[in-house]
Amino acid sequence: MQVGHGGPFAAALRISGGSTPRTYRGGAPGTGTLRTSAAWEAPGSGRAGSGRPSAPPASQSRAPTCWRAVVTTGAEQPEPDDRSGRSLDALMAERRAKRDALAAAGVDPYPARFDRTDLAADLRRRFAHLGPDDRTGVEVAVAGRMTARRGHGKLVFATLTDVSGAVQLLVQVADLDEPSAAVLEACDLGDWIGATGEVMTSRRGELSVGVRTLVLLAKAVRPLPDKWHGLSEADTRYRQRELDLLANPETRRVFDIRFATIAAMRQALVDEHFVEVETPILQAQAGGAIARPFVTHANTLDVDLRLRIAPEIYLKRLVVGGYERVFEVARNFRNEGLSTRHNPEFTALEAYQAFGDVETGMGLTERLVLAAADAATGRRSFATRGGDVDLTPPWPRRELLELLEEALGRPVHPSQPAGDLATLCRDRGIEVDDAWGAGKLVFELYDKVLLPTLLGPVLVCGFPVEVSPLARHRAGDPTLTERFELVVDGREYANGYSELNIPEEQAERFRFEIEAAQRGDPEAHPADLAFVRSLEYGLPPTAGIGIGIDRLVMLLAEVDAIRDVILFPMLRPEASPG
RNA sequence: GCGCCUCUAGCUCAACGGCAGAGCAACGGACUCUUAAUCCGCAGGUUCCGGGUUCGAAUCCCGGGGGGCGCACCA
Structure with a gap:
């Protein structure tokens, strides 16, 4: 794994509040x-x-x-x-x-502070050449949590763990001054401590700091989990993630991958001259996707607002405004199920590139995922439930309708009578709604029959216009759109299209959605007249993509539960913490 | 929402109708080269909560709560 720490921290990283004066209430x-x-x-x-x-x-x-x-x-x-x-x-x-x-x-x-000179990992690198029972004459100051302690009477070994890793403290009690000796006496596993002393190795060759002074930095007044077994109960791991992180190295590994993934994708986008922007989370109307929103209330305006379900609409309005390449790492909120793969708040990356089309979007998606895999793991092959997935590009690009024909043994097309497609769905055990049109039925066949069988990575292209209200229709076939999905291990990881930029057509699509809503379809996209007005000022041809970050991290970290890649997943509120 | 599983010491786990136990951590002690240190000693419990069955319940039954996993909805 290449999620190294230490480099950026190299020298004088300081803990403590430093220059920030602390103001206690009450005196x-x-x-x-x-x-x-x-x-x-x-x-x-x-x-x-x-x-x-x-x-x-x-x-x-x-x-x-x-x-x-x-x-x-x-x-x-x-x-x-x-x-x-x-x-x-x-x-x-x-x-x-x-x-x-x-x-x-x-x-x-x-x-209030401790001036650290070195991180554990830096010391390990710097003094990797030392043999057993060696001395260096180099004085350092290290700080971290005491995570193990091995006493030998007048000689004490302790393990100090900091953000980069662990280093051993070798303490000869006789060498300590009085305050340091008192700290040694008083400190427990889990306490934050700082130590100064000479870099040396033990007789067994373990790199150590031969401690001269020892200070307590913060006491862990609550006992920590077992140093060997860590913390296993899922409930506690999710509710007290800090405890999970400090007790279970595997948890740390997963989140290192998460943050390296996001950082790498940001960097790749910035390198391609995208600008990172922020758009509203509180919206009068939640659009850009089909989902039930959370509703909240703005007291000052006395209006109900919705938490965003996708940033898409606002990002395209920024392209109208002249930001030709924008992206947002967006927290989205969907008031829906909670499962191994769904958390009500989740993170998506959306990026929009003017003058590009669906092909542009597929290429960008490929580059971003690769950048993330390389930076976060250094690998391109990942184990999934369905088998090993190799992300090495180029990924196959396949027509949705062709794949469906292979899977079903007969051609299907959204221009066919809805009744025939509905029968086909029912034959396959798919529940259908009478209000669904042919496009929706084709999509259902894809979603229920084909998708689960695709190991991927594969870029599936050509989705029905009926289920793609914001995507440009395909030249030569108005029932399809220039839209793709990235599929890995039977799941959608990314989605993108040539953006629909014809205001009248967008208005027409919204009218269709309104009708669907009037027929009682809860999945209709709300009409957004401000967005249509925006398109009337001119949206250049634009490629748009969205990548599900949580799922991507699950893939890269090879974990099965979305809760394992979200620091604080949604849980029922704790009755009485303590 | 439905089904299955789970909850025992600070942590990790035993005991599965018959005295609630171990390891780690803690506490007292020994130990100048350990690294899951070792050794001796000692302590620590509302067995998630409430009811029931039973001579006897951590254990069986009913109800409730937290969590997990499937299914459904969804990305």
Whole structure:
């Protein structure tokens, strides 16, 4: 995998809020203003008379005035109540007590910054040549979470994990100054720590920082998942993704691929002189796709608004405005099913290129997906449920109607009587609606019969005009459009077409949709008169594409669930976090 | 929405009608070259919630809740 970290971080990456002054509600920082003991007491600290020490503190979200104030008021804090059936409380109380003991000894347990000099991965690269029991004389400062600890009496090994990877700390207790020794004593697995010392190797040859000073940067007062088994329960992994990320390297790998994918596609588009734009998410009318929208309300205007289901309409209006190449990495919202492959909010990349057509769009799609695969994984072959998929270009381009004929054993065409096609659908076990026209029926045959059998990658071209209200019709066949879909493993990954830019024809298409809606078709595209007006100013011939980012990442990361590629997937709200 | 599965210590998992257990983490101790460190000791439980059956329920039944997987809708 080539999702390297470290390079961009090379030198003086600093953690901490740095120059941003912290303003705590309720008092100036550092003044020592005493809040009452209610300020920030530990749950389970046995508040007198409360009887239910595990109740979450009502004021938890309020930051303390200052650390020392809390320590002094909380002198009685660490006693872990009666210990009956309160083991999490006890574990947390122990960790808080260690933190407080440090504070009492004059060590700030929440220092404002730490100046790191090197990342673990950089050290590994730089000192890869060292043999066992070597010394370098090079002093470094490293920081991260302590993820393992192996004590040997006066000698302690610890594993420090930062954004780039892990490096070992080798601590000879005798070499530490007093504050550092106190930190070593007080720190637990999961704590953020910083260490300074000499780069060296152990007798076994493990690259280490021979620690001279050790500081606590932030205490993990809540115990972390098992260092070996990690976190497995899906519910917890999705609800507390941060925990999943810090406990499960595989999760990190998947999201590295996701963000490298998006970055690579952005870069490829910028290299081709596309401009990244932002269009409204709150819209009076959600268009550009067929889907049920979420509805919300704007108080000031006293109007209901919809969350966008696709950015398409606005992006084309920008092309009218003279942005000849635009794209948006768009979060779309569809008030529909939740499944292994569907999250109500998902990410799509849409790009529009003036003076191009459907061929232009297919080429662009191919380049973008390739750029993503190369940058995020360095591979072009991926395992899917249907088998291994090889993304090496050029991808086959096939006519939808030809493929359908092969699959069905007889030719079909949207000019045929709808009744015949409906019968064909029913023969194949497809439920049909009497209101559907021939084009929709052909599309259903494609969607239900053909699509699942295509491993791909394949660019399927020529979709019925009836299911493509925004696409240009094909010259010589007004029942079809210049539209393609990219199919991989029986699923649609991308969709694009020569944009319909004839205002009267677009208006006519919308009228057809209105009629469909009046017939009770819930899938009709809403008519967008502002868009027609925009086309009347002139949309140049334009290629448009949309790529489903979540699905693409699923392919590249070889995972089966969309929830595994969305950091915080939609879940039922948690009843009472804690 | 329907069907199937699942929920036990902070984490990972046993126990499947008969005393709720282990590993990791924690806690006390030993240890100057480990890397899932090791060793000795100790502690930790509303078995998701509510009801029922039973001499006895984590276990069986009913209801509820969270989650997962299929199906349906969809990208």
